[in-house]
Amino acid sequence: NAGVTQTPKFQVLKTGQSMTLQCAQDMNHEYMSWYRQDPGMGLRLIHYSVGAGITDQGEVPNGYNVSRSTTEDFPLRLLSAAPSQTSVYFCASSYSRTSGGNEQFFGPGTRLTVL
Amino acid sequence: QKEVEQDPGPLSVPEGAIVSLNCTYSNSAFQYFMWYRQYSRKGPELLMYTYSSGNKEDGRFTAQVDKSSKYISLFIRDSQPSDSATYLCAIPPDRGSTLGRLYFGRGTQLTVWP
Numbered sequence: 001n002a003g004v005t006q007t008p009k010f011q012v013l014k015t016g017q018s019m020t021l022q023c024a025q026d027m028n029h030e031y032m033s034w035y036r037q038d039p040g041m042g043l044r045l046i047h048y049s050v051g052a053g054i055t056d057q058g059e060v061p062n063g064y065n066v067s068r069s070t071t072e073d074f075p076l077r078l079l080s081a082a083p084s085q086t087s088v089y090f091c092a093s094s095y096s097r098t099s100g101g102n103e104q105f106f107g108p109g110t111r112l113t114v115l
Numbered sequence: 116q117k118e119v120e121q122d123p124g125p126l127s128v129p130e131g132a133i134v135s136l137n138c139t140y141s142n143s144a145f146q147y148f149m150w151y152r153q154y155s156r157k158g159p160e161l162l163m164y165t166y167s168s169g170n171k172e173d174g175r176f177t178a179q180v181d182k183s184s185k186y187i188s189l190f191i192r193d194s195q196p197s198d199s200a201t202y203l204c205a206i207p208p209d210r211g212s213t214l215g216r217l218y219f220g221r222g223t224q225l226t227v228w229p
Contacts, residue, residue, distance in 0.1 A: 004158075033216070040123060042221030043159070043203070090158050094217075102207055103149070104217055106158030 002026050006091050006107035013081040013114045021076040021110050023091030030096040032074040033058070033104070034066065036087040043090065049074055050096055081114045088112070116141050119206055121220025130229050134191040138204035138220045141185070148180050149205040150189045153222065159203055163189070194227045201225070 007022045025032065033048035035058075045058030049068040063085060065077040074093075078085060089110045094102040121138040128134055136150075147166055151159040163178045165171045165187075171178045177190040191198055203222040 031216070040221070042121075042123075043219045045216070048216060092158075102217075103161045103164070104159075104205075106160070108158050109156075 004091055004093055004105050004107035006089075006110050008110060009108065010111050011113070013078075013112065015081060015083060015114060017081050019078050019081065021078075021089055021091075021112075023074045023076065023107060024072050025074075025091075025093040025105070026072065027093060027105065028071060029093035029105075030071070031102065031104075032068065032091065032093045034064070034074070034076045035090045035092065036060065036085075037090060037109075038087050046076065046089075078112075083114045086112060086114045118142060118218035119204060119220045121204055121223060123221045123223055125224040125226065127226045127228065128194055130194060130196060130227055132194050132227070134189075134194050134198070134225060134227075136189040136191075136202050136204075136223050136225070138187045139185055140187065140206055140218075143182070143185060145206045145208075147207050148178065148187045149207070149217070150176075150178055151203040151205055151219075153201045153203060155200070162202070191225075196227050196229050199226045 004025045030051050034046040035043040037043050044060045046064050047066040049055045055066050091107040092104040094104040119140050149164050150162045152162040153159040165178045168180050168182045175192045179188040201222040201224045204220040205217040207217050
């Protein structure tokens, strides 16, 4: 059971380049999400998904796209990288029980630098 | 108003001190309260989880909820250098289309020095 995996661990991009951050989980979780973490800003939700084929925006969705074609995978696409997207990106997954209190499991993060 | 507010610190204490970490929240309907711990260059991991009001103890850690003032606390007794991390409070909505989501505080960076 690998939990939540993310690739790559580190990435340097030039302004205007595009790339995809990969996220996969093997716990059969319905809910998956992407956060960015910046100093002093905490975790900010970018996009989330409550199941295959269903995605929605979080607090800071601009400049990012997501899709969820399978339960396991939830890639995050940067369309045209900007220096303001320099950050640490975390993917997380959880069950989506109606009773609440769902523990989110986090991946190890991707450190992205945009020059 | 944000759903969860947390003072980011930083907080620096000597080994053996009692640490108090706190958050406030806005929605009186919240029922579940979580604390995550994040070591440097790692993803957050769930530390403790409480439901409704009262205290929950796990070793040196105690989570406390005061629903009347919408205030949650995490106490660390006999703090150790290995407790040095960022601590984030988190609260899930328990109904609606965002099930699974968590509202996170900004996190408090704690350093325990020997």
